[in-house]
Amino acid sequence: MPGQSFDQAFFIYRHAWFLPDQECPPVLFPGPVIYPQVIAVPMAWRDKVRNSDMTELLSFPWVLPSESCPFHERVTTLFRKYMTTPQKFVSSDFETMTMHLILSGTGISLLPRYMAEGRGKEGIFIEEREKSEIELSFAYLKKNRNEPDIKCVLAALKKVWLL
Known part of the structure; x- marks a missing residue:
């Protein structure tokens, strides 16, 4: 449910939610999870x-x-860091759809x-020059x-993210 406000998400699920970079209301207990991201x-x-520099990389679709x-916001920050904006792009609401768009060469x-890790045989290469992470809280x-x-x-969460 990307982009939903905390109130909407909490109303729907009633028990818990992942909150990206937000302050947690006092009635909730936040458990932070670091969510590393890579350029795929x-x-x-x-x-x-x-063979491209970072500015050239950002000019790709x-x-x-x-x-x-x-x-x-993570992607916007990356482009802002190099004082550029995306020239060609498509939008995707879900990570799995994004992965399939990368695999298809979009x-x-x-x-x-x-x-992204371990998907070389499927067709994803990880570019290591820029790394990003987002902190999520399971509240x-x-x-x-x-x-x-x-x-x-x-x-x-402890198993998956080695907390």
Whole structure:
């Protein structure tokens, strides 16, 4: 549910939510999770990308998160850092769709490291020059701390993100 406000998300799920770079209301307990992102490139573009400087890399076609998505700010910051804007791009609302657009050769994008790693045979090359990370908080009502579903999610987060 990228881009939804906390109130909307909490209303829908009632128990917990991932909050990107937001301050957590006092009734909730935030558990921070660092979410590393990398620049994922179609494998067919690997040599062009390796031989380009960062400004040239940013001039390639990109797959951008929609403006309502919190991850859009990460890409915007990257372009701003090099004082440029995307020249050719398509928007994508979901990371899995973004990954498939990269695999099809549509463009370059920021992807979570866990989605891009190990996909060389499928056709994704990771460009290591720029790295980004976003801090997410898995927030839940303090009074629900001992509920089985909350404990289960926290245990899974510890395994996946090595907390």
